[in-house]
Amino acid sequence: MIYEFNISTGDITVSGCNSVELQTNSFNKFNVDSVGSAGDFFYDRSIATGQSDIMLSVNGMAYAQEVPSQTQSTNELIFQVKTGDFFVKGTGVLISNSESATLNFTDTNSKNATSQISYNVGSAGTFIATGDLGTSLKDSIDGSLGADTPFSSMDYFLNGQKVYSGLGVGVEDGTLTTPLYDSSSESNGVVTSNNKDNFKYVAYKKRPRTDSVTGLNFDLYGHSFIKGRTNFYINGILQYKSNYIETYTGVTMLRSGVNCIISGEFPKNLDGDNLVLWKKKQYLN
Secondary structure, three states, X not given: OOEEEEEOOOOHHHOOOOOOOOOOOOHHHOOEEOEEEOOEEEOOOOOOOOOOOEEEEXXXXXXXXXXXXXXXXXXXXXXXXXXXXXXXOOOOOOOOHHHHOEXXXXXXXHOOOOOOEEEEXXXXXXXXXXXXXXXXXXXXXXXHHOOOOOHHHEEEEEOOEEOOOOOOOOOHXXXXXXXXXXXXXXXXXXXXXXXXXXXXXXXXEOOOOOEEEEEOOOOOOOOOOOOOOEEEEEOOEEXXXXXXXXXXXXXXXXXXXXXXXXXXXXXXXOOOOEOOOOOOOOOOO
């Protein structure tokens, strides 16, 4: 099992801060549940105002947002997307309030009324490519963000599944020192020149001051974080906040495999009597 969690709590020196200046005032933008009604799903327009700032997950799989092209016809607007999985219409004279808050899926069979849909709102920057071992994805990232964009500043997905350390898209050995995509290293991961047309490559720009912890083994000693500001993946699938508990003791150094004895006695009140704590039980009919 491969785990990965992305933490947005400020950088190492400002861990857990909530600052407008440092762009870490984003507690309400993590793992937001989409509200559904009559088979449609909606997002909160007050926290997601753009047409490319939503990182959406349907049953744990990442869906790619694309800004649609618009063609005006008689009393209507026609929206078109090429490779994205969903889009939003934004605002305009011909767009109602309910339409502006609706998540529009390009494939109506990709979700149903019982789907678990959540989203994260981050800095705009979604890149999509297909069928070329990620080469055009690299070019689009370089063209938008600059050729010196570090690998660690992006999150990558193959067909909606998060890629661990780049393996699967040609990044040699998953290291950060190699180019974003190296088509010659076909033996790394699952993408090869023979099956490259079977994949959709998607990259998202991480929000500022995001720390990623990933590995093939469990994180036994823990990593500092602030509750509600993490995204947790297992084998590339986003885990919903209802599936796990976030706890952090603040201990930064532990030693395992050592025998110990925990001893003590009940706390006493001022009269020297043992205190007994009673938990009131509530029975529901």
